[in-house]
Amino acid sequence: MKKSPFVLVLALTSGVLAxxxxxxxxxxxxxxxxxxRAESKFGLELRFGxxxxxxxxxxSGIKPYEQVFGDSTRFMVGGEFDWHPLHIxxxxxxxxxxxxxFTSASGNAKFTDGSGDSAETTKLSMWLLAALxxxxxxxxxxxxxxxxxxxxxxxxxxxxxxxxxxxxxxxxDGVLGRGKTYGMMYALGGMLMLDFLDRQSAKTxxxxxxxxxxxxxxxxxxxxxxxxxQSGALRVGDKTWxxxxxxxx
Amino acid sequence: xxxPARLLLALSGAALAVSAALPxxxxxxxxxxxxxxxxxxRIFANATWDATAANVGFNRADCFDTKQTVLLFFTEVxxxxxxxxxxxxxxxxxxADPTQRAGTGATTPQCYKVASWTRDEVYSKQVSIKPIQxxxxxxxxxxxxxxxxxxxxxxCAKEASxxxxxxxxxxxxxxxxxxxxxTSGGTGAAGSxxxxxxxxxxxxAGPNAPTGLTLGAGNxxxxxxxxxxxxxxxxxxxxxxxxFPGTSSGSTxxxxxxxxxxxxxxxxxxxxxxxxxxxxxxxxxxxxASSTGERAADCPxxxxxxxxxxxxxxxxxxxCGESSTLTGEMKIDGLMNGVPYAVAIGTTDRQGxxxxxxxxxxxxxxxxxxxxxxxxxxxxxxxGGWCAIGSGAAAPFGVAGAAFALALxxxxxxxxxxxx
Numbered sequence: 201m202k203k204s205p206f207v208l209v210l211a212l213t214s215g216v217l218a219x220x221x222x223x224x225x226x227x228x229x230x231x232x233x234x235x236x237r238a239e240s241k242f243g244l245e246l247r248f249g250x251x252x253x254x255x256x257x258x259x260s261g262i263k264p265y266e267q268v269f270g271d272s273t274r275f276m277v278g279g280e281f282d283w284h285p286l287h288i289x290x291x292x293x294x295x296x297x298x299x300x301x302f303t304s305a306s307g308n309a310k311f312t313d314g315s316g317d318s319a320e321t322t323k324l325s326m327w328l329l330a331a332l333x334x335x336x337x338x339x340x341x342x343x344x345x346x347x348x349x350x351x352x353x354x355x356x357x358x359x360x361x362x363x364x365x366x367x368x369x370x371x372x373d374g375v376l377g378r379g380k381t382y383g384m385m386y387a388l389g390g391m392l393m394l395d396f397l398d399r400q401s402a403k404t405x406x407x408x409x410x411x412x413x414x415x416x417x418x419x420x421x422x423x424x425x426x427x428x429x430q431s432g433a434l435r436v437g438d439k440t441w442x443x444x445x446x447x448x449x
Numbered sequence: 450x451x452x453p454a455r456l457l458l459a460l461s462g463a464a465l466a467v468s469a470a471l472p473x474x475x476x477x478x479x480x481x482x483x484x485x486x487x488x489x490x491r492i493f494a495n496a497t498w499d500a501t502a503a504n505v506g507f508n509r510a511d512c513f514d515t516k517q518t519v520l521l522f523f524t525e526v527x528x529x530x531x532x533x534x535x536x537x538x539x540x541x542x543x544x545a546d547p548t549q550r551a552g553t554g555a556t557t558p559q560c561y562k563v564a565s566w567t568r569d570e571v572y573s574k575q576v577s578i579k580p581i582q583x584x585x586x587x588x589x590x591x592x593x594x595x596x597x598x599x600x601x602x603x604x605c606a607k608e609a610s611x612x613x614x615x616x617x618x619x620x621x622x623x624x625x626x627x628x629x630x631x632t633s634g635g636t637g638a639a640g641s642x643x644x645x646x647x648x649x650x651x652x653x654a655g656p657n658a659p660t661g662l663t664l665g666a667g668n669x670x671x672x673x674x675x676x677x678x679x680x681x682x683x684x685x686x687x688x689x690x691x692x693f694p695g696t697s698s699g700s701t702x703x704x705x706x707x708x709x710x711x712x713x714x715x716x717x718x719x720x721x722x723x724x725x726x727x728x729x730x731x732x733x734x735x736x737x738a739s740s741t742g743e744r745a746a747d748c749p750x751x752x753x754x755x756x757x758x759x760x761x762x763x764x765x766x767x768x769c770g771e772s773s774t775l776t777g778e779m780k781i782d783g784l785m786n787g788v789p790y791a792v793a794i795g796t797t798d799r800q801g802x803x804x805x806x807x808x809x810x811x812x813x814x815x816x817x818x819x820x821x822x823x824x825x826x827x828x829x830x831x832x833g834g835w836c837a838i839g840s841g842a843a844a845p846f847g848v849a850g851a852a853f854a855l856a857l858x859x860x861x862x863x864x865x866x867x868x869x
Contacts, residue, residue, distance in 0.1 A: 264827045267823055320670060320817050363820045370821035
């Protein structure tokens with residue numbers, strides 16, 4: 201695979217910067233020893249990525265989601281708060297976290313008489329909630345010059361969805377177009393520690409705001425929220441990519 | 450030198466409850482009574498005037514309402530006074546200077562007479578002025594000599610949109626042409642002379658009409674799109690939709706916002722051809738009638754809307770929606786499927802004025818398939834609400850989530866507890 205020269209330059213530059221900084225830090229530490237700081241225990245993520253609820257996978261013929269909303273890309277925005285009480289020396293940390301995300305798709309409802317699109321908007325929106333076990337392998341960023349922290353997450357999840365039309369929440373035969381779907385969530389990703397971009401700012405941010413490190417994250421997310429333990433649930437899961445910013449406190 | 454005589458003025462509400470003489474140095478009070486709307490006094494003195502506040506002055510309806518009056522009660526009038534007059538101007542500079550009232554040479558008068566009485570007519574008696582007198586003076590810039598001759602259709606008519614405009618009503622006693630009456634409670638004038646000034650405002654035109662009205666249809670609703678500059682009016686409040694229903698493609702129809710919907714339908718001169726094409730796609734497309742009053746073929750006949758004209762009380766029964774949208778899109782719901790509607794949009798301001806109507810557009814709500822309809826028809830069974838945490842086979846997940854949250858909370862609570 202052909203790599204972009206820019207990527208190579210960036211990687212090399214960041215590696216050199218990281219190595220240089222570590223060296224300087226070690227010299228400084230030797231001259232002025234500081235008391236050891238407690239490990240950071242909290243993490244906050246702001247997440248963003250494409251998301252398409254897997255509604256149509258439950259149907260063999262008609263595809264309700266595609267029929268109404270088409271196939272254009274929609275997005276999920278969200279946040280996650282992690283707590284890492286357990287630190288494993290020379291490896292990483294283990295913790296738990298809570299994730300919340302929101303996605304919505306809207307389109308014009310069609311007339312039932314087949315005369316085309318109406319001016320009425322119909323919408324499917326969903327809140328994704330998950331309780332996650334989080335494993336972070338920060339030994340690489342701590343003990344090598346590569347500022348990357350791989351991680352994995354797993355945990356139960358739920359999707360709270362609502363279908364709306366121009367008059368409010370949809371209703372068919374007295375059944376409200378709103379429900380919940382259970383499932384599991386899995387994620388595998390890596391975080392690029394951004395401190396190397398401006399170490400002085402990173403230190404200031406730490407000293408003044410308590411933010412130890414800032415990361416750019418990239419993650420493969422499998423929201424398997426398709427009705428675990430349920431029958432006939434609306435499938436709102438998806439396999440997708442997520443990016444975002446993370447901060448460690 | 451100021452003469453010791455003072456003019457004391459008391460304004461009260463309709464009942465004139467305050468009839469006792471005020472102390473000689475007291476400022477009058479105008480905080481009660483006089484035309485109220487939504488509980489707010491519409492005239493006030495010695496207070497900060499705010500152009501964006503609601504209902505603080507005379508509006509168009511006040512001007513047309515010749516029965517509405519401002520009541521005045523003079524408890525003391527200088528003995529040497531021959532007349533008592535009220536003059537209006539747009540700032541609080543004193544009108545005591547004759548040039549401000551008459552103008553000399555190139556000077557344009559800034560004060561215009563609202564009312565005039567002899568001393569005997571006002572002393573210890575109740576007198577009144579009408580809003581139309583104030584409008585005549587401050588908007589038409591003409592002295593009011595004979596209030597009874599004022600024609601609301603002429604005085605109160607105003608085409609262009611206007612913001613609320615500040616007005617000071619200055620009350621003065623005259624001996625001949627010399628001002629002799631002052632009070633310490635007023636404002637303005639040189640030295641220690643102070644003219645009684647009642648601060649109010651007037652606004653007799655609503656915001657401009659929306660233009661380019663188009664309609665889209667949905668299930669029991671219409672979506673109006675238009676462009677407008679009304680939002681830029683300083684006291685713009687919102688839009689108001691008027692819906693005139695035709696006959697249903699079925700046999701009956703009713704409409705939201707119409708107290709006697711069926712009566713409305715009976716009264717309407719229904720054009721049978723208007724609904725002959727119901728069922729085709731005509732309802733889904735916007736139909737914008739021209740500003741000349743012509744209507745498209747799919748419009749119900751006999752609608753009372755006149756583009757460019759102010760909505761009169763006769764079309765109030767067709768009011769079908771309000772919105773303060775800034776996007777130029779307004780959803781009108783609560784309508785009947787299969788009924789063609791003629792729709793016009795008007796504007797309102799915070800002083801209670803309506804602006805002229807837009808052009809008329811027509812469309813017919815029809816049943817639609819929203820996502821949930823399509824999903825259920827495809828065989829989907831989910832839905833019914835979010836309910837409580839956990840039920841049936843899924844309960845363990847809800848319980849697990851709750852337990853996790855509780856454990857987390859307990860952990861934090863334990864760490865937060867001070868250690869001995």
